[in-house]
Amino acid sequence: MQSRIFQALSLLLLLFIISVNQANATHVRAGEIIAIRDTTGGNSGTFRYRFIFTMYRDTCPTCVAAGPATLYFGYGSPPENSGSVEPNSPRVLIGNDTERVTYEFTHTYPAAGIYQVYVTVDNRNRDVLNMVNSVNTSFHVETTIFINQQVGINNTPILRIPPVDLARVGQRYVHNPDAFDIDGDSLSYRIVTPKQGFGLEVNGYRDPQLVQAGTNEAGTGPATFGITQKGDLIWDAPTRPGIYNVAFVVEEWRNGEKIGIVTRDMQIIVRDNINLRPLLEIPNDTCIVAGSPLPGFVRATDPDGNRIRLSASSGLFQSNFPAPRASFTVPAPIQNNPATGNFFWQTQCLHVREQPYQVVFRAEDLPTPDTSRKLVDIRTWQIRVVGPKPTGLTATAQGNSIGLSWDAYTCSNASQMVIWRRIGCGELPDDPCRTGVDPASGYVQIGTVPIGTTSFVDDNAGQGLQSGVSYSYVISASFAPPSGGESLASDAVCASLALDVPFITNVSVERTAPQGEIFIRWLQPRELDQAAFPGPYRYELYRATGLSGTDFSLVGSRTVTSFTAATVNDTTFRDSGLDTEVNAYNYMLLFYYQTSRLKDSSATASSVRLTVTPGVNVIDLSWQANVPWSNAGTTHKVYRESRTLPGVFELLADVAVSDAGSFRFSDTGNGLVLDEDSTYCYYVETYGSYGNPKILSPLINKSQIACAAPLDTLAPCPPLLAIDSLDCGSLTGESFCNVESFANKLTWSYPTAVGENCDEDIVAYRLYYKRYEEDTEFALIATINSPRPPAMFYEHSGLSSYAGCYYVTAVDEDGQESAPSNVVCKDNCPYYELPNVFTPNGDGKNELFTPFPCPRFVESVEVTVYNRWGRPMFETSNVLINWDGMIGSGEESGGSEVTNGVYYYLAKVRFARLRRSDELTQIKGWVQILR
Template sequence: MKMYKFIALVVISCCTLNLEATHNRAGEISFIQLSDFSIQATITTYTKASSTAADRDSLIINWGDGSSSTVLRSNGSGELLSNNTKRNYYIATHNYPGRSTYKISVMDPNRVDNILNIDPPNSVNIPFYIQTTVSLLNLQFQSPNRSVQLLQAPIDFACVGVVFQHNPAAYDADGDSLSFEFSVPLMDNNLPVPNYIFPNQINPGINNAIMLDSQKGTFTWASPQKAGEYNIAFIIHEYRKGVRIASTIRDMQIFVRQDCSKNTPPVITSAFDTCIVAGTILELPITVTDPDTLSLGSKIKIEVSGAPFFTSPTMVLMALTSYTTSPINAKLTWVTDCSLVRKEFYTLVIKATDNILDSTGISSLHTLRIKVVGPAPENLQSEADSKSIKIKWNHPYACTHFPDYFKGFSVWRKEGSSNIPLDTCNPGLQASSYKQIAYLVNNFDGMNYHYQDSTIVEGKFYCYRVQAEFATTSQSGFPINFVSSLHSNETCNSLPLNIPVLLNVDVTQTDSLLGEISVRWTKPSPIEFDTIKFKAPYKTSIYFKTKNNQWEKILNSEHSYNSYSSIIDTIFHHTRLNTAHLQYSYYVELLSTPLNEHFSDSADMIFLSTQGSDRSLTLNWNAVTPWTNYKYDIFLFNNNTLVFDSIASTNLNTFTIQKLTNELEYCVYIKGYGAYGVSRFEKPLINHSNISCATAIDNIPPCCPKLMVSDPCDDELQTPGLELKNKLSWTFPDICKADDAIGYKIYAYYNKQQKLIQTIENVQTQTYEHFLLDSIPECYLVTTYDLAGNECINVDSVCIEYCPIYNLPNTFTPNSDGHNDLFKPFPYRFIDKVEFKVFNRWGNLVFQTENPDILWDGKSSSGSRLSDGTYYYTCLVYYSGLLVHSNPTNQLNGFIELRSGQK
């Protein structure tokens, strides 16, 4: 913060050289990505037209890669607007060294004077700074990055006591999603203007509030309380597939006037957000009235802006655009086609202004969003053969004639029927229970589009829907920026049932040796099984396997039949199994003459595993079956009644039983409910899992505390080393409870090695003082532990930035009077050693030591007494341990006056 203040003073002082250079009102930077590494940037500024001395025919643009350019104004001497304002464009291109994210910025020395909410009354001395952040995209796989276009000028007018609204009419040609947020105006990179206050803080109160709609970008001020000029700033973020790819800061100015307080803004009546199907004609009636027409004789005019006026086909306004008498009845017409389909809304801003003031009037805004969605494919039908289901739908599709955008169809499937109403504002099946099975389908048989689904099984009822897919194309031909149409009608069908069908794989006994599973199946449908083609005699067999093993025939499961009618639905009990630890799978084989094989789909038993934890049991189970398991009941053995109780139901394959008692064993099983979705088969199909047991154990560590360390750096130093200590204290976050903790363990790090230095067995104690008698620790951490020995994990260590102190005197008197006889440092701390050397006036070394206490008695290293005089010393100081310092040593140099009375 101190650095920011210093920079601000420097920048401001540089700008006070020309107090007449009042200049900038508003602006922003936009860009277009031209290639992988090049962009074209446009700087748009709005300046005070009468400030000719500060007029800029060029600006310096910083590209964010360490380079800058001087950019000439591209629209001559600028475009004069009303209210002493001029609009200026500066356009330049730049090549970057590589793909990255760059911050493009411009700083101009002066804003206009008398801005009420920027360092009043010194706003003229505050630099004007705007920036835009751009991420260069890989154009092989993505479309170029184009910044948001702000179609409404950043100069607007408000009235004291009247609600004010402004919308920038933001438009992103790439269809990227936009969001808006407030920002403080800047004077340099990451440097806010000084003494900025938001407009609602000038004469604050309940009638003075501001708001920014984060989706539409509408700024509302209800309402201004003081006349004058204000500046606000906001950031527009652009996102593509949830990733931010650009951010633009707009700095804008609002003129608040006092002489319109008795004027009432016009009233706009029109539609709100709407969604339409491409190919339809959108007609939006607009009515504008002015309550002041009779009392003040004012007239009104209507203006519209926004994305629909920059598309093709373009929106058309049918109304007079000049001032006219209230009311105005207008109409917006948009003849849409498939090229307008996109995921994001188009924003439209309707503005009505009266002429009650001299150069402008009071305005009202009405902002609405319009989404254009792709039409649904029509007349979806299905037909089944022996192995697949064929779906077909009408050709041509409504958007077939837009091949650069319409890419094909996606096919979606589910088991069973679902009623999904069309929602023109939320197209697509992505959030439904349907699953996509094919993408970008364009198969055409001369009459219809079609798709053949062969990834299906007998006995299930399949339902389908189709939707169109749109996408732009990258420079290398890759489809990007996908968006889906409305979905088609639903069609459902199933395969002819000419195979046996499994109905149950039910665990009836759990044991590691004597486990049992009941397997039930039914023969093929007599209507769909061709007994002329597949003749008697018939033979049935059941096969089984465990995980990672081969299929085996169950020898005693074979049965022979002389006619189809004599085949009976069978329940087979498979015995002597390890159902406690293994999962078993089954299928049924039907043999007909001449040697035709008909196999059922395989089905697994529900295999349950349990894991004990702290006062809980976690259950996980799985089973791959041709039917759909839609619900599971969970049964827990009651040790009091000695029966299993139903305790919960779920449609998931996992569940946690809570509030158990540790060290007790609990046994559970799962009861599954399934169905084929075909009326021929009963519902539900009930199958049980194995019984699984586990013990609830305390294996969850207590919550970790948050550690704070107070080091001795701020303490007054008295006696070296003895009083040095680090004070540790810790607390628990609000969301954390350490109910079962019984104590703490304190660790210190020495040379990056962790060492336990203390165990505290009282959980109420939350402080500790560590005296630094020997070595110096770099970091600390404190953990909790419980009765089971669980110790908390993921605890953050706290490292200490020590403050070594080592200072030397400049004189001593070694005359054996008991006072100041030894040259030694003042009290010091955190010093490991020194390289202390003393030189006489001729540069000869006379004394040296590595003892940080030095204790020089005025004699040379050979023991002879030195004469009085001035000596030069050097002292290389080594800090203790691995202290948190960029430099572990410090070099001291100086002079020593030796005064012993010896000549």
């Protein structure tokens, strides 16, 4: 009886909903919401926005006229959080049996924040193939705005191309919304599922290529559907005629932070006819220097010889785009096959920005006599406008610094000039799309100055530049956000300081041992003004431990009388008794004139430190040195000890290095398999240069000798895992009363007959856990590494329930981990039982409708009690329900008591279970009230 009553009520309710929706059907095909920050008049300091909701509808003869729309502003409660308006203009017919209707709203937000603005409209048009019952499905779109004063004023992108288009079975379909962001923010795109309400995805939605299996246009694979980072939504290719709805979001980013999201829900009308789409030819994506003209030729051909309508869409054509705007001209609105058009844009400095501009070209054929068979091809052209190259850069040595100067920059709207430096002379490659400077070139940024400044002094942040080193400089201009952008880099200039101080050229490890030796060489000050700084001259050599140690101590000194061309010789020193196995060392020279008067110091220079890391059948080498010269852009040599002549090292490899990050090499055996039971020893020779033609190069220095053995390749076997069981049938209703924490006990064993393919030397076990059985990722929860050998049991305690799955692995002494063991899982024993009678008569006994004691593993409930006519009498989300027989909800009685009799309840109970699909249970039943 109860079931029949519920079924009848549900049927009546469904028929009522359908009749209401059909009566108010709005036959929506597509739409989106855009947001524009209103800074007019006195609104510049407020958070006032204009929202434009554009809706596209059927133009069927029976379609009702568009009525008012309500936009929800993303906070608060009605009516403050929403606004309703009539269409702000008459409908506009756009073809394809579609009309465009727009609504405009204004709203001032009370504070900064993230607001999800949305519109929900009843209903979509009928017969959408990738939805269930589309005519009774609401249409819903959202736009998210991020109001952040630190980000600045922001407008969402405008989608300039309508979202209703025609496609043909078997042919590749392309749509591009021509999203234009006036602020110059970066845009990205991704497919989403259409919605029928806030937080509600469309029922039964499928990606369009899944409605009916098919192949792509070329016939080389299955049909595909997706969107590119240019915003090209591509379906290659439709298989079944009909109408489809899809949705995607356009996300805008500024300085790496997401600042807005616009959702477009659009419709694709697929037909099966003999017409072939036209084919577009457009220019390649390009970069252009601001101030240069940009022409572009576009051509469209139709395989069927039909006439063609050729057009272009872009923010570059908008009236609010900074002049001069671009243009696209065609000989006639409709042309005979082939059709051509000419694009032209005279770029200016104010057009420079980080993100490329986009032009969407559209070719539409017009088959005769039935133009309804028309098809479209779309191609997207991206244009990046970069700042012109700065000119007139010069560099002049000034004591221990270098002065730079350059011409005033052409683009006054740039914000700053950026100065870049590298060691050694060299030009940058000429690339019209490479703005600023590529870090791989060896240049690093050393300073910025405001636009209008035409000079800069490089004194190495107050530390002074190094004598003898040649330095290259380039400059580039950058433009302020939000548009951002950079210029091309200038031509490089090169300069160096006078060689009037000594500088170190070699720090080479000559013997690797606890009592090892390092060889140091330095060049005397060849360009010293001996009249200003008379002799005798003295060198003091200092040493510190480590690549960058600062605790220097004196290790030797030397005195010379004077320098002449005949006596300028390299000076050397051998530093012995050093533990070169364990440590690197770095050195510094102090240079005195008149024996005791300090002239200057050299830069510090360290020995080369080699690190070897064993792997399976491989040994990885990496090395580094902190030196004033450059070891990059050269070829280093790797030596390995001979297997037949101990103590003799043979050249193993020449390693080309481009920067400090590429000082590495992997020895895989050079044609042989490295023996895991053997040790291999290496050293490296680095080749460097000051980049100064007055100093001979290369500067060759050796690392210490470092040794390693490859890792053992024999991994452990997987253990066998077990978990303590839970017998739900033996539990009573009051089991686990007042128990708040649970534990799972796990034990495992290791195979006793491991054979030849498993390592027996186990040093640890690793235990992994996942909460739900259907999850794919396990998390490491414990490493058991004691005693030795390690224990083979673990208690996973402090749990809120028993539910979960585990596996264990074994780890050997080389850190190799076995394959996972078998997976063991454990579920909870849920319990939630309701009585069928209670007596709320005030005698203190059985007064409340409440579950039997100790519900087990219940996370939440939603309970509704109905009378025999299906009217709700009581609602609550309290796990204990505690209904006292009064009409109301929650813990509050809202009115009079209900009469004695039978009442029906629906309890939606969410248990903590091993599988998510088992968590939600509906319990239907009845309860009798007796007083």
